[in-house]
């Protein structure tokens with residue numbers, strides 16, 4: 115938390131949700147870069163649990179990236195941090211996060227910081243990630259993005275897992291997951307570890 119208040123008014127919470135491949139990270143990176151170019155002091159966070167890609171970077175499949183801190187708890191944000199960007203927030207629960215992300219974000223908002231969070235709205239069973247549903251309910255602005263269905267190219271609002279590995283939280287890319295439309299979403303095929 116900054117040692118001095120960022121502003122007299124409460125900050126704004128913006129939430130970006132959607133399935134995998136929808137451009138959530140791309141949008142978060144674009145907003146963070148824009149704020150940085152405008153001279154705002156920003157902090158970019160991602161879960162330490164997400165070990166995909168280069169360390170210390172939030173990156174999008176569109177090739178864009180930005181430096182970040184990998185966290186398992188709310189970090190000490192040095193003044194004059196004004197904006198906090200958090201990617202892959204669906205991971206910041208349970209054993210992957212010491213504390214309560216919602217309470218930590220609320221405290222940051224109360225201190226006048228703006229917070230932008232992106233994450234999956236639903237898991238591969240189409241069940242909401244509770245932390246993202248809670249954040250979306252509290253958001254001042256909520257952007258819901260769609261991907262293109264890997265089967266037919268139509269707008270896709272679900273993520274399907276190609277094989278059941280028994281883990282609800284499992285870092286992966288298109289070797290394990292696909293974006294799917296209503297017509298093509300399915301539960302994963304039976305155990306098929308590593309294929």
Ligand SMILES: Nc1ncnc2c1ncn2[C@@H]1O[C@H](COP(=O)(O)OP(=O)(O)O)[C@@H](O)[C@H]1O
Nearest residue numbers: 134135136137138139140174175176261262293
């Ligand atoms: N099925 C797909 N639907 C949409 N974009 C896709 C798909 N597969 C790959 N892409 C690429 O992924 C980019 C978005 O990636 P990314 O920002 O990492 O999304 P997210 O963070 O939502 O998973 C798109 O701009 C596009 O270039």
Ligand SMILES: Cc1cn([C@H]2C[C@H](O)[C@@H](COP(=O)(O)O)O2)c(=O)[nH]c1=O
Nearest residue numbers: 133134135237238273282283284285286
């Ligand atoms: C659907 C689903 C996904 N995950 C994992 C897979 C990826 O590592 C991230 C999502 O990344 P993206 O930037 O949105 O592409 O989440 C998971 O652990 N459980 C799931 O149900």
